[in-house]
Amino acid sequence: MKPNEFDVIIIGGGITGAGTQRDCAMRGLRTLLIERSDIATGATGRNHGLLHSGARYAVNDAESAEECIRENMILRRIAAHCVEETDGLFITLPEDDLAYQETFIASCLKAGIRAERIDPAEARRLEPSVNPELIGAVKVPDGSVDPFRLCAANMLDAKLHGGQVLLYTEVTGFIKEGDTIKGVRTYNHQTHEEGEYYAPVTVNACGIWGQKIAEMAGVKIGMFPAKGALLIFAHRVNNVVINRCRKPANADILVPGDTVCVIGTTSTRIPFEECDTVHVTPDEVDLLITEGAKLAPALNSTRILRAYAGVRPLVSADNDPSGRNISRGIVCLDHEERDGLKGFITITGGKLMTYRLMAEMATDAVCRKLSVNRQCETATTPLPGSEKPSYKEVADTIWAAPTTVQKAATGRLGTRAARFKDNDRYDSALVCECEEVSVGEINAAIERLDVSNLTDLRRRTRMGMGTCQGELCACRAAGLLAKAHGCVEREREDLKDFLNERWKGNFPIGWGDTLREAEYTQWVYKHVLGV
Amino acid sequence: MKLDTVIIGGGLAGLTAGISLQKAGKKTAIISAGQNALHFFSGSFESMQEAPERAIDLFEEAGIRLHYREGARLMPMGTFRPAVLSLEDVSIFPEGQLPRRALVINFTGYHDFFSSFIAEGLEKAGASCRIRFIRIDEMEHLRLSPSEMRSVHIARVMDKVWEKVVQEVRILLKDEDTVILPQVFGLKDASVPGKIRANIPAKVVFVGTLPPSVPGVRTQQLLRRRYELLGGTYLMGDEVLSATLDGDRVTGLTTRNLQGHPITADHFILATGGYFSKGLESNPEHVWEPLFGLDVEALEDRNDWYERDFAKDQPYLRFGVKTDPELRALKDGKPLRNLYVAGSILGATREDMGIGGGLALRSALAVAETIAKD
Known part of the structure; x- marks a missing residue:
């Protein structure tokens, strides 16, 4: 077999693609994953980071709810270092219909979701930031999950099982013979090289962009691009996920994650052409703050760090203009059966929570085509970082670093943080002080995790995700990247891109402390550093 | 009152x-x-339409020497920006007078000074550069905490041991006409940058670090x-x-x-x-x-x-x-x-x-x- 021949090619480096590659690789297939940008740049990295219990879907979409709770329990086992077990509350406010609670609890229990009605006073004790005017509360097994970490861990495991990954590589066309897809043509945006890769099966795991890839292959999928806007607050206001106990609507979920919390989302249909350039409007910001403050009034006086938006990869079913009534269900299409196109599978719909199940379905389809008979093991095999002994025990072995740095590193890397136990004082020096990311961790990410630029580094290590949003650490990291890649000119440009990417999330919320920080950044970068 | x-x-x-x-x-x-x-403060005023003699006098009386010289100054990221009125620390290169051979000095494990960016910027402007890292025993204790290697902490040490830096530089210096050092000198003792200049047989250029700015403080x-x-x-x-x-x-x-x-x-x-x-x-x-x-x-x-x-x-x-x-x-x-x-x-x-x-x-x-x- 030639170096550009594989058993399966997976297009898309989001969580679905990464999960599918892991599953395929674990079943012994030679895999290649192709991503036009960096990992987790689409909907994977642009959501709440909510470990759904499924309760949100229980009333309207029993199938999604059941999938969610099953996967929820699986992720707690296989991705322990990506998951925080916080629990969640569904609260009823005076303006909501308390009768809905009955239906909600019954539907949850039917779907297998532990849903426990609790006294409003007990809810306030569990989560002191919750709106004190609540008249009802239900406790469910929600949690939070770090989608960047989860995506990187899946890809890392795929590589440990022999998988290959091409980032910043775009599929420009398919190599077809008659009614069969034989491979893909690619263009690498960094090296500007064109390439050809062959495999008997290609999986389209491109989220909303899957529509374009399918078109390129000669088949049609009607997608429904639904934009969702979210805000990150600079403090972890709540420790328990807070939802509204009513029919799903705008800005009714508040999720704690690491040192911050996230409110969202909105849902607006957008033209397909806008998927690459979604931005958050002032109206969306105002709505998110107003509705969010109803869940936790403290949000009114909490600094906002960043606004961002993602596009849900929903598959159109009817003419619903909001997209909320479309099933979040998984769509796995074997285009041979559906369109008579051989060697091509699309896996789409679904959500972050069900990525593993989607990957299993896609891999089952791949294996059927290749007549491979291996069972899926992803539901029981821990991801790298979540093995035994637990990462909490590993934290204790990193003696050299201060406790906070130990905790931060093991939180991010799980058991893999053990490699930092021999770090010297040079490697222990901090690059990012908000998230406590050390020189050693940055260098390890550059060496092992396919990092091309500062924004990639941010997704891998959380560097620059904290309160100052990479004010000064971006420069320190740029120095390390310049050294690793041996190119200063590229890093100087990279720093400009990083600042622009940061500003994109800042200007929609550009007032108060955010504007103060922005003025400081302008001053430092333009007049002091000369970027 | x-x-x-x-x-x-x-x-x-x-x-x-x-x-x-x-x-x-x-x-x-x-x-x-x-x-x-x-x-x-970067150490320079960029937008001075005229030489404000009164400002220069006012600073002089406070013990801060400003020099009025139009030209380019070397920025921490290796770029050049125009300057008109600058602190004594800041070297201004009049047009056509950039370094030919420069020795860029940094402290080992100090990530707030961008030696590779500076060297690249100088090379682009036609100079040849060497980067060398030095260690001074008296500042090693800063590494005990992972966030202490910052400009002002180093400067506090350097006020006392700047002569050791001069010694190290003199050992490393070959045929370079210019030595680039981070701006971590003269926090309390304003005479230190001048003394360093007087003791190194090349033009000494201090280039800024990440804030806080030592000359600014x-x-x-x-x-x-x-x-x-x-x-x-x-x-x-x-x-x-x-x-x-x-x-x-x-x-x-x-x-x-x-x-x-x-x-x-x-x-x-x-x-x-x-x-x-x-x-x-x-x-x-x-x-x-x-x-x-x-x-x-x-x-x-x-x-x-x-x-x-x-x-x-x-x-x-x-x-x-x-x-x-x-x-x-x-x-x-x-x-x-x-x-x-x-x-x-x-x-x-x-x-x-x-x-x-x-x-x-x-x-x-x-x-x-x-x-x-x-």
Whole structure:
């Protein structure tokens, strides 16, 4: 077999693609994953980071709810270092219909979701930031999950099982013979090289962009691009996920994650052409703050760090203009059966929570085509970082670093943080002080995790995700990247891109402390550093 | 407390105005809430349309030598920017006089000084460069904590052991005409950069680090000392809570530390800075001046406050307090007779006076002159 021949090619480096590659690789297939940008740049990295219990879907979409709770329990086992077990509350406010609670609890229990009605006073004790005017509360097994970490861990495991990954590589066309897809043509945006890769099966795991890839292959999928806007607050206001106990609507979920919390989302249909350039409007910001403050009034006086938006990869079913009534269900299409196109599978719909199940379905389809008979093991095999002994025990072995740095590193890397136990004082020096990311961790990410630029580094290590949003650490990291890649000119440009990417999330919320920080950044970068 | 003039804000504008007025025989006080933009001072003024002799003299008397020389200065990221008036530390390269061979020195494990960027910038400009890392035993203790290797901490050590750096450099120096060092010298002892220059047989160029800026912190300290030696009262860590007005005059200020003892004066100077220093505040609806509720020149629609490209000039940075030709603050369209405005709280409303440090100097000198004549 030639170096550009594989058993399966997976297009898309989001969580679905990464999960599918892991599953395929674990079943012994030679895999290649192709991503036009960096990992987790689409909907994977642009959501709440909510470990759904499924309760949100229980009333309207029993199938999604059941999938969610099953996967929820699986992720707690296989991705322990990506998951925080916080629990969640569904609260009823005076303006909501308390009768809905009955239906909600019954539907949850039917779907297998532990849903426990609790006294409003007990809810306030569990989560002191919750709106004190609540008249009802239900406790469910929600949690939070770090989608960047989860995506990187899946890809890392795929590589440990022999998988290959091409980032910043775009599929420009398919190599077809008659009614069969034989491979893909690619263009690498960094090296500007064109390439050809062959495999008997290609999986389209491109989220909303899957529509374009399918078109390129000669088949049609009607997608429904639904934009969702979210805000990150600079403090972890709540420790328990807070939802509204009513029919799903705008800005009714508040999720704690690491040192911050996230409110969202909105849902607006957008033209397909806008998927690459979604931005958050002032109206969306105002709505998110107003509705969010109803869940936790403290949000009114909490600094906002960043606004961002993602596009849900929903598959159109009817003419619903909001997209909320479309099933979040998984769509796995074997285009041979559906369109008579051989060697091509699309896996789409679904959500972050069900990525593993989607990957299993896609891999089952791949294996059927290749007549491979291996069972899926992803539901029981821990991801790298979540093995035994637990990462909490590993934290204790990193003696050299201060406790906070130990905790931060093991939180991010799980058991893999053990490699930092021999770090010297040079490697222990901090690059990012908000998230406590050390020189050693940055260098390890550059060496092992396919990092091309500062924004990639941010997704891998959380560097620059904290309160100052990479004010000064971006420069320190740029120095390390310049050294690793041996190119200063590229890093100087990279720093400009990083600042622009940061500003994109800042200007929609550009007032108060955010504007103060922005003025400081302008001053430092333009007049002091000369970027 | 009865004073001639009370200055709100202890940054470059406030200190310049305070020193000028004390020299003119006025009794003044400066109310300073804390650190200010001098801590991020690059060491050069970029927008000086003319050589302000008075500013040079004022700094000189405080022990800070400014030199007026047009040319390019080497920035921390290896780029060159124009400069007009600079601190002694800052080397200005007149056109056509860039280094040919440079030795770039950094401390091992110091990530706030960008030696590779500087070397690349110099090489692009035609120089050949060597980068060398040095270790000084006396600063090794900084590594015990993962966030102590920062400019000011190093500078504190260097005030005492700068001679060791000179020794190391002399060992490393071959045929280079220029030595590049991080700006971590002369925090308390302003003579250190000059002594280093005198002891190294090549042109020594100090290039900035990540903030805080060591020459900036030193400038702040020397200006403050000068102001206090002239008899000025510097109220550090105090904050104005409210002001009382009588018609078109400000009559007094209440501060956090002196509650119950309003500070009165004939004149007041508002030098509270831009957004960062809270001279201007903002919410989703508008931008305002929080102490006196002065008229602010700003765009109404929040959508117009920003350029999407971060590198472009941002409209919000042009917003500022409105003034009459004498720099008296406007409130409801009319000037307050004894409230003057200086520094970056003016935004770009007085473009004739430049921006940033240049604006601070010129507006402060202008305001002090008007008040001294009164």
